[in-house]
């Protein structure tokens with residue numbers, strides 16, 4: 001029935017020359033060619049899903065479209081061509097040509113105008129996330145064609161209808177509303193309403209054993225499907241989850257001036273979901289643990305949940321209604337989702353310092369990539385959608401919102417919003433590019449947005465900004481800032497507004513500075529009393545590598561906690577940390593500063609940030625003997641902080657920090673008693689996930705009872721999904737190196753790492769700093785597997801794989817393994833993966849002092 005390019009049937013077909021056949025993946029040229037020919041696209045999909053996880057899923061797709069030119073063949077995308085059973089064009093059986101990732105329909109089987117192609121197939125499992133009791137699709141960025149035949153590109157939007165045939169007793173969710181259900185012979189037949197025009201990466205469904213919660217808010221019914229077995233946990237969280245969705249929806253309708261475009265609003269909580277969330281219109285998928293919080297949830301987790309809900313809801317307009325034409329502009333949907341989310345959560349958390357929140361949520365993560373030689377521009381070229389996964393990362397999620405805030409600052413809030421509204425109206429249910437948006441915004445400002453966009457959006461990296469301060473007789477003679485490009489040969493100049501904070505004897509003073517050339521003077525500073533410090537990242541605004549003057553650095557490393565203003569403290573911490581990474585101040589002093597600051601830090605967001613820096617400094621930047629010398633003092637500070645903390649959220653932050661760094665016998669014995677429930681932490685209620693985390697952290701420290709702790713923890717877990725995950729991760733915790741080797745060997749099998757969150761958790765413990773020396777031998781194989789990880793995994797997997805592999809290491813030997821691997825890369829090694837290795841190994845190289 002079906003020819004393959006490698007088989008003999010090839011010769012029997014009236015063929016086009018081989019060079020016109022599409023290459024693997026979704027090449028840009030193919031996408032452009034199809035977008036120019038295809039219109040009025042509709043898919044009708046039917047899947048029959050068996051109860052047994054390993055039995056095949058069969059399906060049928062009917063594709064109806066208008067075609068402008070029928071003189072050339074037309075390629076459908078499908079990765080499992082050999083599981084095609086029949087193909088029809090209209091009523092005629094046809095024999096498309098099979099090449100990797102495509103079914104090519106000969107011109108003879110096409111006609112100008114309306115075409116109907118029907119394919120019966122066995123669905124590929126790779127993007128179906130099949131579990132014993134449920135499955136869910138995840139097709140971003142171009143994985144729909146791993147499951148069924150489709151034109152898998154974002155700018156061929158289609159209307160979709162779906163029919164699912166599932167075991168009786170299952171639930172299902174899809175983009176469209178359920179329109180009929182019929183039960184017969186132990187099977188449930190479900191039909192879903194036709195959708196508005198949707199890109200393939202946004203088409204989704206899930207089916208399985210789920211519980212359903214519903215709630216009415218503002219005249220709309222929201223539905224939440226989940227698999228949580230702890231009823232109290234669901235009850236505790238459900239109202240907040242529905243409220244946050246309703247608030248986000250109302251805010252977005254107001255801001256955009258466009259009513260929610262997708263009819264019904266459902267969401268599904270997936271155990272161990274690959275992402276925080278995925279914005280399928282009408283059917284958002286979330287990571288269950290990000291929404292169903294435990295009593296021990298910190299303020300950061302609550303804020304994180306609100307931001308995640310706001311982010312995915314914002315996508316209903318930004319990304320879903322108006323979609324990037326090609327995935328090179330995927331950052332646009334992410335930047336708007338994050339940028340809107342930051343605005344949306346404000347009213348729900350009136351007690352939070354939101355400027356500080358923006359700073360801490362964006363700058364440290366953006367710098368983690370942008371300071372490294374592996375960094376990338378916000379907007380990147382992309383020749384094939386099979387490489388789209390590598391575009392994602394902190395540059396688009398964290399740096400881009402910082403850049404978008406600058407754009408809003410350049411235009412003013414009202415003009416910016418007006419431009420966005422016009423942009424959404426102009427491209428609704430269609431596609432657009434960054435160039436379209438910038439052209440709209442350009443009409444609303446006198447600034448040169450093209451030049452601004454070139455430096456911030458099209459180029460990688462951040463400016464290095466140096467303070468030039470002259471003091472005479474206790475007064476400022478001159479203050480200026482100079483910027484330079486870390487890639488000297490490029491000589492890029494960034495245009496930005498800074499808020500420079502001066503620590504004057506009488507208090508803080510913040511001065512605005514516009515730096516658009518190589519150097520900017522601050523005339524207002526002249527004649528001021530000599531400042532104790534000059535902080536160019538004041539008010540959490542400026543973006544760059546800030547080289548503090550020596551006096552300011554010395555002052556901040558000693559006296560940062562004496563600054564009254566929390567936002568200035570947050571900005572000073574980030575700057576001091578970056579200076580430590582540049583080796584301008586030693587890690588031991590930064591740890592001392594953290595120990596001094598922690599007991600006095602009054603802002604919970606800053607406290608969390610400092611605890612995070614302290615953990616990283618402790619494990620990655622202190623020599624083992626310094627760690628030994630610091631442990632007692634550190635644990636005492638953390639235990640005192642835990643005891644004094646006034647809220648469960650703060651107690652939880654202190655407790656998890658203590659759990660992660662604990663090394664002394666007394667603290668470990670106490671933690672073990674807490675785990676055994678013979679002792680409690682006053683004011684803190686621990687839930688199942690907390691005990692699991694504690695059991696894992698205890699086991700990796702190999703107390704006498706490590707094995708019994710793991711056994712008992714497994715027996716204690718009531719939730720089936722958490723139990724499966726624990727059983728999977730457990731061998732990575734074994735004190736027996738042979739068991740750990742076997743765990744790592746298993747990761748070589750793609751099926752064994754299908755649940756990426758599980759694989760990453762195991763890998764992280766395998767490479768725990770306490771086991772780093774024994775784990776060095778895994779690094780070369782982990783590096784060598786990266787290409788395959790990218791080919792077979794979801795979008796965030798390659799970077800997270802590398803982070804999990806290298807995060808626990810700080811030795812010169814492990815750094816040299818990485819530099820050897822980099823030096824010996826074959827010429828055709830994908831540049832994006834090379835940059836993943838460079839950014840994930842940045843801390844390792846800085847900590848070990850080895851040159852790359």
Ligand SMILES: [Zn+2]
Pocket residue numbers: 279311315333334337
């Ligand atoms: Zn997003």
